[in-house]
Amino acid sequence: MDEHVYPVEMEAMLALDEEVKPGVPYPEILVEIRAKAHEQGLWNLFLPDEEYGAGLTNWEYGILCEQMGRSPVVAPMAFNCAAPDTGNMEILVDHGSDEQKERFLAPLLEGRTRSCFSMTEPEVSGSDPTTLQTTAELDGEEWVINGHKWFTSGANGADFAIAMVVTDPEAPPYTRASMILVPVDTPGFDLVRNVSVMGHDGGPGHCEIRYEDCRVPAANLLGERGAGFVIAQDRLGPGRIHHCMRAIGTAERAIEMMCERANNRESFGGPLADKQFVQDFIATSRMEVDQARLLSPPRAEPRREARRGGCVGKWRRAGGRAAKRIGERRGLTRRWRPALGRPPHGVRLE
Numbered sequence: 001m002d003e004h005v006y007p008v009e010m011e012a013m014l015a016l017d018e019e020v021k022p023g024v025p026y027p028e029i030l031v032e033i034r035a036k037a038h039e040q041g042l043w044n045l046f047l048p049d050e051e052y053g054a055g056l057t058n059w060e061y062g063i064l065c066e067q068m069g070r071s072p073v074v075a076p077m078a079f080n081c082a083a084p085d086t087g088n089m090e091i092l093v094d095h096g097s098d099e100q101k102e103r104f105l106a107p108l109l110e111g112r113t114r115s116c117f118s119m120t121e122p123e124v125s126g127s128d129p130t131t132l133q134t135t136a137e138l139d140g141e142e143w144v145i146n147g148h149k150w151f152t153s154g155a156n157g158a159d160f161a162i163a164m165v166v167t168d169p170e171a172p173p174y175t176r177a178s179m180i181l182v183p184v185d186t187p188g189f190d191l192v193r194n195v196s197v198m199g200h201d202g203g204p205g206h207c208e209i210r211y212e213d214c215r216v217p218a219a220n221l222l223g224e225r226g227a228g229f230v231i232a233q234d235r236l237g238p239g240r241i242h243h244c245m246r247a248i249g250t251a252e253r254a255i256e257m258m259c260e261r262a263n264n265r266e267s268f269g270g271p272l273a274d275k276q277f278v279q280d281f282i283a284t285s286r287m288e289v290d291q292a293r294l295l296s297p298p299r300a301e302p303r304r305e306a307r308r309g310g311c312v313g314k315w316r317r318a319g320g321r322a323a324k325r326i327g328e329r330r331g332l333t334r335r336w337r338p339a340l341g342r343p344p345h346g347v348r349l350e
């Protein structure tokens with residue numbers, strides 16, 4: 001991280017905006033960093049499966065997520081540990097056929113491609129996917145997909161999407177949906193735009209997609225027909241834990257920046273660090289991050305099987321809330337320097 005990630009953070013984030021486009025999953029600078037990480041075996045660290053990944057326990061990978069969260073845009077990509085590829089690789093390992101593993105999983109594991117996960121729809125509540133409206137109907141040996149998705153993260157520059165679609169509308173709510181692998185160059189897969197998130201719409205994006213008579217082979221069904229919710233839970237459980245641990249790393253870095261700023265900035269005859277209000281910011285931030293870390297699953301349940309935890313929302317909230325509050329306090333001690341231009345991704349780096 002010290003040698004290859006932090007020094008080029010800003011450059012890499014700007015390059016993501018400038019270079020990523022259909023057919024270009026990573027900018028050149030990240031291709032180089034990723035090659036070094038791959039050479040050193042710092043690769044696919046998230047997969048507990050020893051055949052495909054590093055075979056780490058939840059506790060071990062959680063500590064690495066905290067480190068990667070210190071540079072949340074660049075580091076996970078550097079080590080081929082970025083969402084949504086991580087979740088997609090996990091479900092391809094667990095549910096993919098041999099043919100699907102060869103066509104879709106292998107290039108992701110090697111880092112040649114990126115992928116995206118296409119579930120949320122603008123017309124219905126993403127919190128309740130039993131309301132999904134995008135359909136896939138079997139026509140001979142092909143699925144025909146029709147529907148509208150958005151917030152499909154990373155679709156710009158991805159090789160394929162895993163789409164969650166209704167295949168069995170008459171079935172009970174949790175067995176109506178299935179997952180289908182859709183290469184982005186399939187006719188009828190229309191990437192409409194990158195949706196703006198906190199004012200940012202560059203890079204791999206969080207995309208709006210229309211599926212219009214989009215035909216893929218019947219063999220692109222991932223896992224069992226009607227198993228969409230079961231597979232989604234396999235994917236989202238570990239994904240939330242990873243996000244939670246990365247948020248703790250982001251919060252740790254924000255505390256470091258806040259302390260540095262408090263020591264270096266003078267006001268009213270002394271450094272900010274001497275002011276009681278600022279000391280309270282820092283002490284409260286320290287307590288919140290330590291609390292969030294102690295609540296997080298790698299600390300609470302240092303077992304491999306905890307990777308498929310059920311009640312992971314509270315852990316993610318603990319990490320995410322601590323990161324948000326500390327970021328806000330840090331913002332009060334250090335404003336973005338106009339000379340550096342706009343803050344990419346809304347992140348203050350200096």
Ligand SMILES: Cc1cc2nc3c(=O)[nH]c(=O)nc-3n(C[C@H](O)[C@H](O)[C@H](O)COP(=O)(O)OP(=O)(O)OC[C@H]3O[C@@H](n4cnc5c(N)ncnc54)[C@H](O)[C@@H]3O)c2cc1C
Nearest residue numbers: 084117118119120124125126127128150151152153197206
């Ligand atoms: C940056 C970003 C990246 C994303 N990436 C992806 C992606 O890659 N793929 C993908 O498919 N989706 C993605 N999403 C979409 C995300 O999964 C949805 O935004 C989320 O599921 C919420 O759905 P919604 O936006 O439709 O909000 P809604 O479901 O409409 O919820 C609106 C509000 O109501 C609240 N609410 C909902 N239900 C309840 C309840 N029962 N009790 C109390 N409050 C409730 C919610 O908390 C929220 O505040 C992404 C979203 C963001 C912001």
